[in-house]
Amino acid sequence: MSKLGLVLFALFIAGTPAQAQKFPTATEILEKSQQAFYYAGTDMKARVTMELITDTGKKRTRILTMLRKNAPKSKNQKYFLYFHEPGDVRRTAFLVWKYPEKDDDRWIFIPTLNMVQRVAASDSRSSFVGSDFTYEDISGRDLSADTHTLLREENLGDADCYVIQSVPKSAADYTKKLAWIDKKSFLPPKEEYYDGQNELSRVFTADKIEEIAAGEGAARKSYPTVTKRTMKNVKSGHRTEVSFTSVAYNVGLDDAIFTERSLRNPPRDLVQ
Numbered sequence: 001m002s003k004l005g006l007v008l009f010a011l012f013i014a015g016t017p018a019q020a021q022k023f024p025t026a027t028e029i030l031e032k033s034q035q036a037f038y039y040a041g042t043d044m045k046a047r048v049t050m051e052l053i054t055d056t057g058k059k060r061t062r063i064l065t066m067l068r069k070n071a072p073k074s075k076n077q078k079y080f081l082y083f084h085e086p087g088d089v090r091r092t093a094f095l096v097w098k099y100p101e102k103d104d105d106r107w108i109f110i111p112t113l114n115m116v117q118r119v120a121a122s123d124s125r126s127s128f129v130g131s132d133f134t135y136e137d138i139s140g141r142d143l144s145a146d147t148h149t150l151l152r153e154e155n156l157g158d159a160d161c162y163v164i165q166s167v168p169k170s171a172a173d174y175t176k177k178l179a180w181i182d183k184k185s186f187l188p189p190k191e192e193y194y195d196g197q198n199e200l201s202r203v204f205t206a207d208k209i210e211e212i213a214a215g216e217g218a219a220r221k222s223y224p225t226v227t228k229r230t231m232k233n234v235k236s237g238h239r240t241e242v243s244f245t246s247v248a249y250n251v252g253l254d255d256a257i258f259t260e261r262s263l264r265n266p267p268r269d270l271v272q
Helices: 003-014 026-038 121-125 133-138 260-264
Strands: 043-053 060-071 079-084 091-098 105-110 114-116 146-156 161-167 176-182 191-195 200-214 223-233 239-249
Touching: 026 146, 026 161, 026 176, 079 133, 091 133, 091 223, 091 260, 114 260, 146 176, 200 239
Parallel strands: none
Antiparallel strands: 043 060, 043 239, 060 079, 079 091, 091 105, 105 114, 146 161, 161 176, 176 191, 191 200, 200 223, 223 239
């Protein structure tokens, strides 16, 4: 066989379906990322310290307990957030029933008014308790709300990443988002959000990732977890740093915790 024939034969073999490599789509990558970032374990409990920091370094600190439970046969979730500090937000409680393909149900208990209020779906893009995170950042965004494109693969620090662009199909708090997704953990070490002028407006970074173990013996499993994260408003210089401590998975949280009744009477054994 001639050299040309050998080359053509090699190209043919390399291009056959049996040998071709299947690359994941942008949506498939983001589905795995959401699973790793928002759905680890069957449920989760953590102590959360949130520091709101101005461009001059002035800090305000909020401390809360976060409880989260996954629905066993769907992508639905329930979140319960209870604020311990500072005094002006102490006993404030926030409840979310998250649905992937429709508007979430959200309630907030305001202790100074002794009143539970519904949080409108349109508020999901507004600031979460004055921080640089939105309500949507806390519990995740429906993937079908955006169009996703895999732009490239590149290294970010020690992480080998996919870089994915997401463009909202309707009005959102950004017009474009770039996400770096670690190929190993599928956690996002970095995200960039762009505004209506196509200018960088917010940057998310996963500053610390730890392996959190749950279970015993053969059932023991480890979950890579972003235990320190930052969201920075690039234009104002304001940023919010969030640390997760006492993280526990597969706690066995009861559905009764995630009700309006718990907003006024939170489970003391879990939020102390």
